[in-house]
Amino acid sequence: MTATLASAEELYQKVAHVVPAVEWATMADDVEAIIRLKAERNAVILAHNYMTPEIFHGVSDIVGDSLALAREATLVEADVIVLAGVHFMAETAKLLNPSRTVLIPDLRSGCSLAESITPEDVRELRRQHPGVPVVTYVNTSAAVKAESDICCTSGNAVAVIESLGVPQVIMIPDQYLAANVARQTGVEVITHPGACEVHERFTPTDIRQLRRDYPGVTVLAHPECPPAVVDEADYAGSTAQMVGYVAERLPKRIALITECSMSDNVAQQFPGTEFVRPCNLCPHMKRNTLAKIRHSLETMTHEVTIDEAVADRARASVDRMLAVGSK
Ligand code: 13P
Ligand code: SF4
Numbered sequence: 146m147t148a149t150l151a152s153a154e155e156l157y158q159k160v161a162h163v164v165p166a167v168e169w170a171t172m173a174d175d176v177e178a179i180i181r182l183k184a185e186r187n188a189v190i191l192a193h194n195y196m197t198p199e200i201f202h203g204v205s206d207i208v209g210d211s212l213a214l215a216r217e218a219t220l221v222e223a224d225v226i227v228l229a230g231v232h233f234m235a236e237t238a239k240l241l242n243p244s245r246t247v248l249i250p251d252l253r254s255g256c257s258l259a260e261s262i263t264p265e266d267v268r269e270l271r272r273q274h275p276g277v278p279v280v281t282y283v284n285t286s287a288a289v290k291a292e293s294d295i296c297c298t299s300g301n302a303v304a305v306i307e308s309l310g311v312p313q314v315i316m317i318p319d320q321y322l323a324a325n326v327a328r329q330t331g332v333e334v335i336t337h338p339g340a341c342e343v344h345e346r347f348t349p350t351d352i353r354q355l356r357r358d359y360p361g362v363t364v365l366a367h368p369e370c371p372p373a374v375v376d377e378a379d380y381a382g383s384t385a386q387m388v389g390y391v392a393e394r395l396p397k398r399i400a401l402i403t404e405c406s407m408s409d410n411v412a413q414q415f416p417g418t419e420f421v422r423p424c425n426l427c428p429h430m431k432r433n434t435l436a437k438i439r440h441s442l443e444t445m446t447h448e449v450t451i452d453e454a455v456a457d458r459a460r461a462s463v464d465r466m467l468a469v470g471s472k
Pocket of ligand 1: 212298383
């Protein structure tokens with residue numbers, strides 16, 4: 146998707162289902178400035194599916210889940226990448242395209258999973274389980290990726306684990322993703338007590354209540370949800386896999402058990418589907434705003450850099466993951 150040639154007025158059509166016209170009027174100046182600055186700086190905006198609609202539909206060039214953003218980052222030819230998402234995503238973009246300038250609009254855009262684990266934690270797990278491969282979720286710092294054998298995202302975790310052909314893996318730091326993947330693959334998984342603060346708040350009771358309140362609703366859950374929540378859902382997958390499911394089956398009524406902006410963004414594509422919206426906000430993703438993206442491009446801040454020795458080892462883990470996807 147590209148916003149480069151569209152005016153703010155044309156772009157409004159994509160967000161009119163969720164953004165009132167009076168609100169858009171307050172955003173149009175930033176939208177137009179960002180479009181102009183992207184051309185001046187030869188910049189592209191990569192945005193995660195959890196960005197608010199005015200960012201997702203209004204100013205982004207490439208949107209997707211963590212896996213798509215990582216893959217697309219390798220292909221960017223522009224000089225500057227603005228990563229509208231969280232810090233680990235910006236680091237991954239920098240790892241995969243080190244000659245580009247990678248900017249993040251707010252340096253505080255963290256992630257409860259990334260913050261739950263340190264490189265020393267990984268080394269300790271290796272000491273406790275010698276010879277067991279370490280599979281690390283991309284929702285981690287480059288320093289943690291550097292201690293790992295291979296990375297995964299929620300979209301390819303099963304394929305990555307199966308590619309190793311071993312009976313046991315260390316899968317960090319999301320205890321719920323690890324438990325969900327263990328059930329799908331039959332591989333024994335040693336994990337770490339990390340969790341996504343957004344997805345761990347959903348409960349099986351929430352899903353049962355939803356089914357009572359909205360008869361016939363199809364429920365899609367993110368695999369960062371606890372296994373008991375995934376058990377209550379009709380399908381579990383990454384944010385992009387959820388979009389794929391909706392596109393293929395066009396359910397009449399759907400609930401995406403994930404971050405709030407997801408439904409706002411996807412609803413635009415599927416006018417025939419009713420989106421029921423039980424959701425939790427990610428405070429880290431929500432640090433991204435139009436004003437901060439504009440400021441980021443005006444001032445070329447905040448540049449993401451990674452120590453070279455760490456970057457080489459972290460890149461190897463991410464590259465091994467991308468190689469699984471391309472087999
Ligand atoms: P996806 O890779 O499914 O987009 O998930 C990223 C994330 O941060 C989910 O909380
Ligand atoms: Fe991290 Fe969860 Fe926010 Fe995703 S939604 S960035 S996993 S805290």
